[in-house]
Amino acid sequence: MATKLFKSVILGAPASGKGTISARIVNTFNLEHISSGDKLRQNIQKKTEVGLEAQKYIKEGKLVPDDVMIKFISQELNSVRPVWLLDGFPRTVAQAKALWEIHNLDVALNLIVPFPVIIDRVKGRWVHLPSGRVYNEGFNSPKVPGKDDITGEPLIQRDDDLPEVVQKRLEQYEKLTRPVIEFYREKGILQEFAGNTSNEIWPKVLDCLTTYLPLQITKRN
Numbered sequence: 001m002a003t004k005l006f007k008s009v010i011l012g013a014p015a016s017g018k019g020t021i022s023a024r025i026v027n028t029f030n031l032e033h034i035s036s037g038d039k040l041r042q043n044i045q046k047k048t049e050v051g052l053e054a055q056k057y058i059k060e061g062k063l064v065p066d067d068v069m070i071k072f073i074s075q076e077l078n079s080v081r082p083v084w085l086l087d088g089f090p091r092t093v094a095q096a097k098a099l100w101e102i103h104n105l106d107v108a109l110n111l112i113v114p115f116p117v118i119i120d121r122v123k124g125r126w127v128h129l130p131s132g133r134v135y136n137e138g139f140n141s142p143k144v145p146g147k148d149d150i151t152g153e154p155l156i157q158r159d160d161d162l163p164e165v166v167q168k169r170l171e172q173y174e175k176l177t178r179p180v181i182e183f184y185r186e187k188g189i190l191q192e193f194a195g196n197t198s199n200e201i202w203p204k205v206l207d208c209l210t211t212y213l214p215l216q217i218t219k220r221n
């Protein structure tokens with residue numbers, strides 16, 4: 001059982017590998033993983049109030065309004081152990097400021113992957129909605145095409161992975177999310193990792209986190 005708090009965020013453009021790297025981090029360090037996108041997609045599927053509101057924005061590649069997201073993520077954070085990795089939040093400086101006021105963050109990890117690599121990747125992405133497990137043809141293909149490795153349930157392709165929506169998401173990222181990187185740089189907690197593949201980026205992230213995460217945080221075998 002962890003005895004110390006650890007609070008972190010992972011930033012990066014759409015499809016830069018935040019979900020892929022987060023899965024490796026939480027499996028290695030036994031952190032809670034909260035992906036704002038995964039949580040929203042699960043709410044869309046369940047047709048909750050927040051899901052129905054978010055759907056309008058997501059399908060157009062726009063960001064969900066700050067007030068909705070700040071309330072939603074604050075509630076999610078209250079329901080987990082205080083050793084977490086937040087993926088996909090904050091996406092705007094207003095969100096970053098709101099989070100900073102409530103939580104003492106240890107580190108903000110930023111993944112830097114070239115846009116042409118990203119555009120190529122999303123075409124082959126398949127997702128298991130209930131768990132957020134993500135696959136890619138040729139990189140981490142599912143054992144059985146179209147089926148989740150663990151549950152055997154069907155995989156889906158995301159509506160917002162259509163090329164024109166991906167383009168919009170990248171534009172929104174440039175305009176609204178890139179300033180968040182500078183926010184954390186000024187706070188002195190930014191760590192950046194560049195590469196064309198997640199396998200290239202992962203060892204650098206692992207080295208970095210090993211210096212932050214003390215032994216009190218139980219490692220999974």
Ligand code: G5P
Pocket residue numbers: 012013014015016017018019020021036037038040057058061062063064065069087088089090091092095121122124125126134135136138139140160169196197198199
């Ligand atoms: P999301 O869900 O947060 P994005 O756009 O930030 O969406 P996304 O698309 O989930 O990020 P990712 O998690 O960074 O991407 O990347 P990933 O899924 O791990 O990897 C992408 C693909 O590449 C996968 O198929 C993976 O297998 C593959 N892959 C990984 N590494 C490699 C590699 O090395 N090689 C190869 N070949 N493949 C690889 O947000 C969705 C929407 O929700 C709303 C917004 O509308 C947003 O657009 N939203 C918010 N709105 C406002 N504020 C917030 N905080 C919001 N959060 C979500």
Ligand code: MG
Pocket residue numbers: 018019035037
């Ligand atoms: Mg993701």
